[in-house]
Amino acid sequence: MGTTVFERRVPASSVIDHSLQGTVLRTFWLDDVERTAYPALPGDMTTDLAIVGGGYTGLWTAVRAKERNPERRVVVIEASRVAWAASGRNGGFCEASLTHGEQNGQTRWPEEMDRLTELGMENLQGIEDTVARYGMDAEFERTGALTVAVEPYQVADFAGEHGFLDQEAVRAEVHSDTYLAGIWEKDSCALLHPAKMGLELARVASELGVEIFEQTRVRRIDADAAGPVTLVTDRGRIRAHRVALGTNAFPSLLKRNRLMTVPVYDYVLMTEPLTAEQMASIGWEHRQGLSDAANQFHYYRLTADNRILFGGYDAVYFAGGRIRPGYEDRMESHRKLASHFFTTFPQLEGVRFTHRWAGVIDSCSRFCAFFGTARKGRIAYASGFTGLGVAATRFAADVMLDRLEGLETERTSLRMVKEKPLPFPPEPAASIGVNLVRRAMDKADHNDGKRGLLLRTLDAVGMGFDS
Numbered sequence: 001m002g003t004t005v006f007e008r009r010v011p012a013s014s015v016i017d018h019s020l021q022g023t024v025l026r027t028f029w030l031d032d033v034e035r036t037a038y039p040a041l042p043g044d045m046t047t048d049l050a051i052v053g054g055g056y057t058g059l060w061t062a063v064r065a066k067e068r069n070p071e072r073r074v075v076v077i078e079a080s081r082v083a084w085a086a087s088g089r090n091g092g093f094c095e096a097s098l099t100h101g102e103q104n105g106q107t108r109w110p111e112e113m114d115r116l117t118e119l120g121m122e123n124l125q126g127i128e129d130t131v132a133r134y135g136m137d138a139e140f141e142r143t144g145a146l147t148v149a150v151e152p153y154q155v156a157d158f159a160g161e162h163g164f165l166d167q168e169a170v171r172a173e174v175h176s177d178t179y180l181a182g183i184w185e186k187d188s189c190a191l192l193h194p195a196k197m198g199l200e201l202a203r204v205a206s207e208l209g210v211e212i213f214e215q216t217r218v219r220r221i222d223a224d225a226a227g228p229v230t231l232v233t234d235r236g237r238i239r240a241h242r243v244a245l246g247t248n249a250f251p252s253l254l255k256r257n258r259l260m261t262v263p264v265y266d267y268v269l270m271t272e273p274l275t276a277e278q279m280a281s282i283g284w285e286h287r288q289g290l291s292d293a294a295n296q297f298h299y300y301r302l303t304a305d306n307r308i309l310f311g312g313y314d315a316v317y318f319a320g321g322r323i324r325p326g327y328e329d330r331m332e333s334h335r336k337l338a339s340h341f342f343t344t345f346p347q348l349e350g351v352r353f354t355h356r357w358a359g360v361i362d363s364c365s366r367f368c369a370f371f372g373t374a375r376k377g378r379i380a381y382a383s384g385f386t387g388l389g390v391a392a393t394r395f396a397a398d399v400m401l402d403r404l405e406g407l408e409t410e411r412t413s414l415r416m417v418k419e420k421p422l423p424f425p426p427e428p429a430a431s432i433g434v435n436l437v438r439r440a441m442d443k444a445d446h447n448d449g450k451r452g453l454l455l456r457t458l459d460a461v462g463m464g465f466d467s
């Protein structure tokens with residue numbers, strides 16, 4: 001088996017040890033905000049629309065619902081705090097793609113792909129317009145995204161693509177001698193501060209009249225044949241004419257969706273702010289969102305105060321498929337990220353990481369969100385963003401509202417929206433299967449990207465596994 005550049009150019013362990021001394025196990029973004037506390041549900045109530053989940057999916061649904069119809073009563077129920085989960089700890093790459101990349105969409109819905117690309121761009125523009133309209137402080141920067149090739153076989157895949165940069169041009173943008181080529185997509189990606197985005201969506205929602213309740217968990221949904229649906233929470237009952245579920249990787253309140261996603265942990269590091277000399281040593285003046293091109297890839301970006309966030313590569317599924325805070329403390333993954341960081345930027349030797357953290361991704365077998373309704377159209381759900389939901393959650397909100405309002409729209413008539421992914425098998429088969437696929441992907445990354453029999457078979461049946 002071959003090696004990757006990250007194994008051929010390993011930094012000294014003293015460099016890694018030094019960089020991780022004093023690093024705290026906390027999400028930088030959530031440390032970097034001041035938050036408003038929202039009350040817990042005070043008791044029983046009745047509403048037009050109840051939304052479960054205070055991440056981007058739930059909050060976009062709340063904002064869009066009020067924008068579409070200011071008269072309706074809308075409540076958001078959040079088990080913990082607004083934007084504490086994936087929405088407060090992600091990389092902040094706000095990408096137009098609704099299909100987790102062009103290739104995934106092209107394989108599954110070739111006849112719709114042109115329109116899906118346009119709808120994705122309109123959605124990204126809708127986010128930028130919302131940020132401007134409400135004066136949202138989310139550090140939104142329309143920087144574009146730069147994907148870099150770090151192995152010769154990846155360069156071949158890039159050739160002829162729009163935005164192609166050869167070795168000299170890509171290294172002129174960002175100074176890493178691991179880069180062999182790049183693709184700079186200038187329009188289709190913005191960067192933002194994830195936690196600020198979530199909290200600002202909550203502010204806008206409440207200014208539009210949405211009632212947000214934190215520290216309130218929905219335990220189950222009771223629905224009779226007709227009439228309102230009852231959400232049974234640990235603080236009271238909510239009778240709602242319509243319900244939208246934005247619970248992401250957490251156990252679905254609908255039994256039918258329990259096997260549709262698996263929780264996969266993604267690990268992240270944040271450096272201290274770089275000095276002017278350190279910044280000069282890496283270039284990166286256009287501040288693009290960066291990622292490399294393998295199956296197991298890194299994503300990295302600058303913050304407003306010129307720190308570097310460096311995440312990805314290891315995507316870990318823990319046997320049993322549970323979500324536990326203890327899984328966030330995985331030094332092995334954080335050390336690997338630190339090592340790969342200094343392989344990429346050896347000139348930054350001496351830089352320290354102030355924060356390390358992890359978050360849960362709702363992986364589904366088609367890599368992008370799926371949508372549906374339950375209980376005779378009174379409940380809508382969207383889940384399965386598989387690590388690309390910063391922008392796509394807004395599109396998902398509109399799909400859910402179209403469905404709950406009984407509207408036939410272009411969105412609801414898309415095959416991408418109507419079709420569902422294949423479910424994962426129950427445990428223990430899920431662990432065995434997911435880990436076999438992970439190993440096969442690692443092997444492909446060490447073998448010039450060549451996909452073995454297992455991956456090709458899964459590709460053929462439209463079932464895959466990705467971060």
Ligand SMILES: Cc1cc2nc3c(=O)[nH]c(=O)nc-3n(C[C@H](O)[C@H](O)[C@H](O)COP(=O)(O)OP(=O)(O)OC[C@H]3O[C@@H](n4cnc5c(N)ncnc54)[C@H](O)[C@@H]3O)c2cc1C
Nearest residue numbers: 053055056057079085087090091093218248359388389390
């Ligand atoms: C480390 C990491 C990096 C990522 N990087 C990127 C990136 O750069 N770009 C990108 O596009 N995507 C990225 N993603 C994915 C992106 O963050 C998610 O797709 C997006 O935040 C999903 O939003 P959500 O609202 O659906 O989920 P969440 O933010 O997870 O919110 C779900 C909420 O539902 C609540 N909830 C669940 N069950 C209940 C219940 N029964 N009662 C009440 N409340 C409940 C939870 O408490 C939670 O707050 C990343 C994810 C992670 C973890």
